[in-house]
Amino acid sequence: MEAAQPRTHVIGAGLIGASIGIGLSTEGWTVTIEDADPDAETLAHAIGAGLALRDASPELVIVAVPPALAAGIVAEALDRWPHAVVTDVASVKAPIAQAAHATGHADRYVGSHPMAGREISGAIAAQGDLFKARPWVLCPNGATAHAVDLVARVPRALQCDLVTMDATAHDEAVARVSHAPQVAASAVAAALGTLGPDDVALAGQGLRDVTRIAASDPRMWADIARLNRHALIATITHIIGDLEDVRDSDDVGEALTDLIERGRVEVARIPGKHGGVKREWVPVTVIVPDRPGQLLRLLSDVESVGVNVEDITIEHSPRQPVGLTTLHVLPARAEELSLALIAHDWEIAAS
Incomplete structure (x- = not known):
C-alpha cells in the first residue's frame, strides 16, 4: 500500500514555489505556503498554490526563496520544524549544503534543483505543469534514506526526470550548461551596443538563437554568480582561453575551424527529443x-x-x-x- 503523501509546506510564493504548490495540490497533496510578502502569499492562496499554515506541523518543507536567501531559510526551517525533512530549489547547491551541515541537522536536508523556469516571475506566472518532463536534481549530501525518499516524491509527483548528484558536481555542471550560456548570451548581446538601428536590422536567426536568454533578470543572476563563483569563473576562463586561441592564432581560419569542429562534437552530446540521442533533422x-x-x-x-x-x-x-x-x-x-x-x-x- 502506497504511503500517504507528506504534509508539505512551501516557503516562498514566487514562480517556482507557487508552481510546486499548484502541481502538488493538483495531485492531491496537502500543501501550505507562506511568503515574506503578504500580497504574494495571498495571491498564492487564491490561485491554489497552497493553504495558510495553521497549527499542523509539516513533514516536508520546500524552501523556494531567492538563491541568496536560501541557506539562511533552510537553516531556520531545520530549527523551526525539528521533525521535518527540508529541501530547497535554488540553482546552486554546495553553499546551502554547507549551511545545513553547520546546523547539525544535515541528515534531514536534501538539496534539489528543478531545471525549469519562465521569463515571467511571480506567482501570477505559476503553472502546475512547469516541471513536467524536465530534469529535477537531488543532492542527498549525507541525508537519511527516509529524507531522500520523501523529497524524491516531489519530482515524481510532478512527472520530472529525476537525477541524483553530489552538490559540488552539480554546481560545476550547471556552471557549464546553464550559467555560462547566460554570460555568453549577454556578452554577445552587449556587443551590439556599438551598432546603429540599421546594423542591428541585419540580424538573422543565429543572433536570435544565441541571445534569446540575454533578456534574463540581472538581479537573480547576480546572486547565482556570487554563490557559484568558483565554478563559474573556471568555466568562463575555459571559454576565454578558446577565444584567445582564435584571436591570437597566425591562421585565424584554422583556429576557428578547430573550435567549431570541437563544438560540433560536443553539441551532438546534448540530449535530443525525449532525452534520447540527438538526431539530425x-x-x-x-x-x-x-x-x-x-x-x-x-x-x-x-x-x-x-x-x-x-x-x-x-x-x-x-x-x-x-x-x-x-x-x-x-x-x-x-x-x-x-x-x-x-x-x-x-x-x-x-x-
Missing part, C-alpha cells in the same frame, strides 16, 4: 505571410501530409510583411513535405 523553411491564421493553416497542411515536426523556429523579417517558419523534420520526409506544401500554395525558401 532537415530544415524546411516556408515563407509565411504575417497575417492572422497563416501559421495555423501551415501546420494544418503539414498534419495533412502526416509528417511529424520535430522542432520549429520562426524568424520575422523586419522590413517585409512575411516571416520565415522553419520546420525541422526527419531527412526521409523532408522532400515529401516540401512538395506537399508547394502543392498547397506555400512558397519554400531556398536553403
Whole structure:
C-alpha cells in the first residue's frame, strides 16, 4: 500500500514555489505556503498554490526563496520544524549544503534543483505543469534514506526526470550548461551596443538563437554568480582561453575551424527529443505571410501530409510583411513535405 503523501509546506510564493504548490495540490497533496510578502502569499492562496499554515506541523518543507536567501531559510526551517525533512530549489547547491551541515541537522536536508523556469516571475506566472518532463536534481549530501525518499516524491509527483548528484558536481555542471550560456548570451548581446538601428536590422536567426536568454533578470543572476563563483569563473576562463586561441592564432581560419569542429562534437552530446540521442533533422523553411491564421493553416497542411515536426523556429523579417517558419523534420520526409506544401500554395525558401 502506497504511503500517504507528506504534509508539505512551501516557503516562498514566487514562480517556482507557487508552481510546486499548484502541481502538488493538483495531485492531491496537502500543501501550505507562506511568503515574506503578504500580497504574494495571498495571491498564492487564491490561485491554489497552497493553504495558510495553521497549527499542523509539516513533514516536508520546500524552501523556494531567492538563491541568496536560501541557506539562511533552510537553516531556520531545520530549527523551526525539528521533525521535518527540508529541501530547497535554488540553482546552486554546495553553499546551502554547507549551511545545513553547520546546523547539525544535515541528515534531514536534501538539496534539489528543478531545471525549469519562465521569463515571467511571480506567482501570477505559476503553472502546475512547469516541471513536467524536465530534469529535477537531488543532492542527498549525507541525508537519511527516509529524507531522500520523501523529497524524491516531489519530482515524481510532478512527472520530472529525476537525477541524483553530489552538490559540488552539480554546481560545476550547471556552471557549464546553464550559467555560462547566460554570460555568453549577454556578452554577445552587449556587443551590439556599438551598432546603429540599421546594423542591428541585419540580424538573422543565429543572433536570435544565441541571445534569446540575454533578456534574463540581472538581479537573480547576480546572486547565482556570487554563490557559484568558483565554478563559474573556471568555466568562463575555459571559454576565454578558446577565444584567445582564435584571436591570437597566425591562421585565424584554422583556429576557428578547430573550435567549431570541437563544438560540433560536443553539441551532438546534448540530449535530443525525449532525452534520447540527438538526431539530425532537415530544415524546411516556408515563407509565411504575417497575417492572422497563416501559421495555423501551415501546420494544418503539414498534419495533412502526416509528417511529424520535430522542432520549429520562426524568424520575422523586419522590413517585409512575411516571416520565415522553419520546420525541422526527419531527412526521409523532408522532400515529401516540401512538395506537399508547394502543392498547397506555400512558397519554400531556398536553403
